[in-house]
Structures are given as structure tokens and as C-alpha cells.
Amino acid sequence: MQELPSSVDPARFALCADAIAEAARELASLGWTPATSSNFSMRVNGELAAITISGRDKGRLGREDIMLVDMAGHAVGTRARPSAETGLHTQAYRRLPQAQVVLHTHSRTQSVASRLFAREGSVRLEGWELQKAITGYTTHESVLEIPVFPNTQHMPELVERIDAWLDAGKPLHAYLIDGHGIYTWGADMAEARRHLEALEFLLGCELDLRRLSA
Ligand SMILES: [Zn+2]
Numbered sequence: 001m002q003e004l005p006s007s008v009d010p011a012r013f014a015l016c017a018d019a020i021a022e023a024a025r026e027l028a029s030l031g032w033t034p035a036t037s038s039n040f041s042m043r044v045n046g047e048l049a050a051i052t053i054s055g056r057d058k059g060r061l062g063r064e065d066i067m068l069v070d071m072a073g074h075a076v077g078t079r080a081r082p083s084a085e086t087g088l089h090t091q092a093y094r095r096l097p098q099a100q101v102v103l104h105t106h107s108r109t110q111s112v113a114s115r116l117f118a119r120e121g122s123v124r125l126e127g128w129e130l131q132k133a134i135t136g137y138t139t140h141e142s143v144l145e146i147p148v149f150p151n152t153q154h155m156p157e158l159v160e161r162i163d164a165w166l167d168a169g170k171p172l173h174a175y176l177i178d179g180h181g182i183y184t185w186g187a188d189m190a191e192a193r194r195h196l197e198a199l200e201f202l203l204g205c206e207l208d209l210r211r212l213s214a
Pocket residue numbers: 037038039085104106180181
């Protein structure tokens with residue numbers, strides 16, 4: 001049972017939880033969240049985020065499957081356990097003020113692309129019209145670089161690598177984790193979904209190109 005701290009308006013929590021559950025169900029129906037994987041979150045206010053509870057089937061989420069965490073990733077007002085990857089969500093909220101929603105999925109395309117491009121350390125998207133679906137990109141002539149970080153079960157290691165990328169001043173709209181999946185975000189659910197869908201499409205195109213030009 002999620003108890004709400006006095007700083008959280010119940011209507012705001014309900015809105016966040018419903019938006020997360022709905023997005024999760026829709027992404028699950030696309031096959032992007034196999035075997036209870038993937039996790040989704042939304043900023044509730046300056047200090048807290050709503051996030052999926054660990055281990056739930058993302059195709060059947062409701063409001064009761066969403067919990068609160070603080071920006072250090074600790075559960076707030078519940079005994080439920082947040083996703084093992086909560087630290088990556090709260091890092092995005094700490095480091096990227098524009099991020100209001102963080103989406104993480106494990107589609108087949110994302111997983112295969114992460115393995116293939118891990119050798120190069122990133123995917124360089126160039127020449128695709130759909131790059132314009134990423135906020136801030138206005139032409140196919142730009143380069144959209146999506147880093148691929150090594151996978152680990154030790155989240156602080158991953159957090160450090162992402163911090164290092166950001167500290168180097170490199171733009172970051174999404175990242176892949178090798179053999180694992182993708183993280184992306186947006187200023188609201190619609191923008192985060194658009195980023196995720198565009199990246200899924202673009203990664204699929206890159207995989208097809210490699211296959212066809214082999
Ligand atoms: Zn994951």
C-alpha cells in the first residue's frame with residue numbers, strides 16, 4: 001500500500017501512476033518488455049518520482065503497481081521494492097532537469113543493436129529523417145550519437161559511466177546498455193514515448209542496413 005507524504009498531492013500521484021501503467025501496458029503489447037523486464041517512471045515533484053514496482057508483469061500494470069522513491073532511489077511510504085535499476089531513473093532526474101519521464105525497455109531490436117554497437121561504444125545515427133523526432137534535432141544532416149555502456153548488475157558503476165559522459169559535456173538523449181536494453185526520457189510522457197519509438201525504429205533500420213550490406 002502506497003502512503004503519500006504530505007508533499008504529494010494525491011491527484012498528482014494518481015495521474016503519474018496511471019500514465020506509467022498505461023504506457024507500460026502499451027509498450028508491453030509491442031513485445032518490448034519481455035518476462036517482467038523494463039521499468040518506467042515519472043517525476044512527481046522536485047524530490048520524488050513514481051516508478052514501477054520490481055518484478056511486475058508490465059502488460060498488466062495498474063495504479064497499485066507504482067510506488068514512490070526519493071531522488072536517491074529509496075522507497076518512500078511503502079514496503080514495496082522499486083526496480084533494481086531505480087538508480088538510473090533518479091540519476092536522469094538529478095542530472096537532466098528537462099526529464100520528467102524516463103522509459104526503459106528491452107526490445108529485441110534494442111538488445112541486438114546494443115550487442116552489435118558495443119564494440120564501437122556508440123551508435124552514430126546520421127541521415128535519417130526520423131532523427132527529427134528527437135527534441136532539438138531539426139535536420140537529417142545532424143549526427144545523433146547514442147552511447148552503449150557495458151552491462152553490470154552493480155548500478156553505481158553504470159551511474160558513474162553515465163555521469164562521466166555527461167560531465168564531458170556530450171549530448172545525451174538516450175543510451176543503450178550492452179545486451180540489455182535502452183533508456184530514454186522526455187519532458188512529458190508523449191515526448192518520452194516519441195523518443196523511444198523513434199529510437200526503436202532507427203536502431204531497426206541500422207540493423208537492417210548492416211545485414212543487407214554484409
Ligand atoms: Zn533493464
